[in-house]
Amino acid sequence: MANPKAGPQRSDWQRNHERLVATAAALVARDGAQVSLEEIAREAGVGSATLHRHFASRQALLEEVFRDEVERLRRRAGELAGGDPRTGLVTWLEELTTAAANTRGLPASLAAGADVDAPDGDTCHDIVREATVVLVSRALAVAAVRPEVSPDDLLTLVEAVSRVTEGDPLTAHRLLRLVLDGICP
Amino acid sequence: MANPKAGPQRSDWQRNHERLVATAAALVARDGAQVSLEEIAREAGVGSATLHRHFASRQALLEEVFRDEVERLRRRAGELAGGDPRTGLVTWLEELTTAAANTRGLPASLAAGADVDAPDGDTCHDIVREATVVLVSRALAVAAVRPEVSPDDLLTLVEAVSRVTEGDPLTAHRLLRLVLDGICP
DNA sequence: TACGATATGGGGGCCCACTCCGTTTGTCAA
């Protein structure tokens, strides 16, 4: 979708595509990742067939909705990869949790991206995963985290926490702190 | 539903009730908590109106489906409350995670029970919560866990972990271990 | 301006949750 390799699309195609993504962003922010696709199409002023022609699945639509936010996170990870490995990783997990807790539908979308994915490694999940891999590697290299910690496990944990605390950043961060510090003194 | 205070129900009512719960248990185990209620009714050989007359909501049906398993957990918590507070709590969390990871639909049902609840404090969620409160209190009393650990946070974490790892006990336990031990050495 | 490729959208098929209402069934008293 919106594939640049596909060559120039007709102007109405582009216009509808943008309207759909913008409308979806608004409705997902209001109602979560499960909004009715019909409602998105209605609100965007297009037929439901058009929506399905532009996006093969709900997940494909969500990928475009969250692309910008995820790119922002990617850049942030780049910055953090220049500093102290330990605080870099912790800060990354905290900011990722913040973004996930404040962005309705993002946790569900990231988690869904982990299961059935385009193999091109360019989904939102893949981007976040790659950033996490880098930061975890750096932390492991200086023994700032336990050796058995894997990036995927960490991601799964953050996704799990932000899914059940969607829209409640305070609880999300309390739980994250618990995970980082462990239960026992 | 199945309220003993409601007096004797007709025999066909009881028969259909049991068939519905049994069928629901089988289909939820096979397909998860989101099975079609229509299918449950069909499979049980009753009209869909009957299902809705017996259970006001999907959650009400799930509560009965998981009641036995949750009662078993409650008894187990009672045993664990007699031993060492620290291993008691850890064992409890591990067995709770095992049950949640192996019982399709249970994590979703427990989590849903935390939100909109009958005020009678007798839902599956309430039972598990009460058990957790007791075990956490005992652990706190001997400083076996950090003082800021709350039973609700722990429960939310276990629910979060078992929801995203439904049907994958290995990952569930790896994540739980991460939570118990913390990330940093 | 006229044409062909591209894109559209209404409407249909299918499934789901939930409700209405005429019919059946269980129970209990006579």
Add this chain to the structure above:
DNA sequence: TTGACAAACGGAGTGGGCCCCCATATCGTA
């Protein structure tokens, strides 16, 4: 045993969601 009534049932109906087909409209270009 029978009759009557409350209790319970089930099928059909409503409204919604997802997804697709195909007749129609629109865009870009020669």
